[in-house]
Amino acid sequence: MNEKTVYVDNAATTAMSDAAVNAMMPYLKEVYGNPSSLHTSGQVAKEALDDARARIAARLNAEPGEIFFTSGGSEADNQAIRSAAANGLKRGKKHIVSTAFEHHAVLHTLKKLEREGFEVTYLDVHENGVIAPEEVKNALRDDTALVTVMFANNEIGTIQPIAEIGKLCRERKIVFHTDAVQAVGHVPIDVKAMNIDMLSLSAHKFHGAKGVGALYVRRGVPINTLIEGGAQERGRRAGTENLAGIAAMAAALDEACDGMAANAKKERALCDRLIDGLKKIPHSRLNGDREKRLPNIVNMCFEGIEGEGLLLLLDDKGICASSGSACTSGSLDPSHVLLALGLPHEVAHGSLRISLSEYNTESDVDAILDAVPKVVEYLRNMSPVWEALEKGEKKHLI
Numbered sequence: 001m002n003e004k005t006v007y008v009d010n011a012a013t014t015a016m017s018d019a020a021v022n023a024m025m026p027y028l029k030e031v032y033g034n035p036s037s038l039h040t041s042g043q044v045a046k047e048a049l050d051d052a053r054a055r056i057a058a059r060l061n062a063e064p065g066e067i068f069f070t071s072g073g074s075e076a077d078n079q080a081i082r083s084a085a086a087n088g089l090k091r092g093k094k095h096i097v098s099t100a101f102e103h104h105a106v107l108h109t110l111k112k113l114e115r116e117g118f119e120v121t122y123l124d125v126h127e128n129g130v131i132a133p134e135e136v137k138n139a140l141r142d143d144t145a146l147v148t149v150m151f152a153n154n155e156i157g158t159i160q161p162i163a164e165i166g167k168l169c170r171e172r173k174i175v176f177h178t179d180a181v182q183a184v185g186h187v188p189i190d191v192k193a194m195n196i197d198m199l200s201l202s203a204h205k206f207h208g209a210k211g212v213g214a215l216y217v218r219r220g221v222p223i224n225t226l227i228e229g230g231a232q233e234r235g236r237r238a239g240t241e242n243l244a245g246i247a248a249m250a251a252a253l254d255e256a257c258d259g260m261a262a263n264a265k266k267e268r269a270l271c272d273r274l275i276d277g278l279k280k281i282p283h284s285r286l287n288g289d290r291e292k293r294l295p296n297i298v299n300m301c302f303e304g305i306e307g308e309g310l311l312l313l314l315d316d317k318g319i320c321a322s323s324g325s326a327c328t329s330g331s332l333d334p335s336h337v338l339l340a341l342g343l344p345h346e347v348a349h350g351s352l353r354i355s356l357s358e359y360n361t362e363s364d365v366d367a368i369l370d371a372v373p374k375v376v377e378y379l380r381n382m383s384p385v386w387e388a389l390e391k392g393e394k395k396h397l398i
């Protein structure tokens with residue numbers, strides 16, 4: 001990427017921090033022993049693994065023995081949901097509560113479980129992208145094995161009432177999992193105070209490396225392995241540990257948590273400028289609640305255009321953004337998240353997600369506020385949909 005690139009796709013992945021890269025290096029070259037080996041090189045590696053586990057646990061207010069390393073957020077989500085379903089089934093429980101705007105790592109696992117005989121209630125996320133705890137309560141049944149609700153949405157950034165849901169689930173002794181991949185390192189999390197039983201996180205969303213993450217599992221909550229093999233991770237996840245990635249994850253999380261308040265303040269100010277500036281574009285809307293949101297994600301819709309066209313033209317100007325989730329871009333279907341908010345297909349098609357990190361600057365925001373209005377106008381001028389809207393042949397929806 002050249003000097004002038006404005007990278008605002010941090011919800012898809014982040015740049016590694018210097019601290020994370022530095023923490024990784026010794027385990028790539030010098031301390032290359034296998035943490036399961038009994039010799040000194042292995043034992044030094046094992047100590048580093050234990051140290052990373054303890055530091056990551058501390059940042060969540062968990063115990064070291066409650067952290068299981070995985071290959072990332074997707075694996076952690078799969079393992080949490082599969083385990084809760086299998087263990088629920090043993091006691092005749094075949095019902096799961098979730099939401100319609102989860103990440104595909106959750107949704108596709110749930111769809112598969114539905115085909116295997118489970119019943120899933122998908123809660124309404126309402127127009128503001130926030131679920132109501134009361135509706136979770138009403139959805140719980142005697143045969144509910146699991147509630148899985150994401151901490152913060154990766155496309156629109158809305159934060160869910162996790163502590164309230166945790167309390168409801170604990171009272172009913174129902175396992176509560178949250179996909180906190182967008183939230184860890186960005187907002188404060190306390191698994192004990194929030195009554196969270198299982199939590200997924202991924203290092204590359206907070207300036208760690210790709211391909212490494214963790215699943216927190218409260219002591220006493222059973223989990224099964226997805227991968228058969230050696231006895232790593234107390235038998236819950238076979239395979240030689242990605243120690244370099246894990247050490248980098250601990251360093252990145254320490255840095256993200258120490259800088260959390262300052263980073264959030266900076267990002268929130270930049271996002272507020274973006275929202276206020278982009279809302280001046282006629283027939284645009286901010287998606288998701290204005291207050292209950294992560295400090296770093298802005299998602300807007302612009303009527304009469306296609307998000308893909310917008311992204312490509314922004315890319316020409318050196319701006320790397322997204323239309324929504326990285327997993328759905330490339331397909332022409334509108335985002336399942338925006339549809340879950342109740343947006344019509346035509347509106348959901350014209351979406352733009354800007355996700356910042358603390359590395360972004362005022363001049364990045366200036367560049368976006370300069371480029372987006374021009375590109376939207378350019379695309380509208382050649383859009384037959386926009387022409388019909390302007391002539392009054394179609395009604396404006398936003």
Ligand SMILES: *Cc1c(COP(=O)(O)O)cnc(C)c1O
Pocket residue numbers: 011012071072073074075077103105150152153154179180181182202203205211212213
């Ligand atoms: C990125 C993301 C994931 C997937 O994490 P990977 O480490 O890329 O597998 C899962 N859930 C959410 C909310 C995400 O943003």
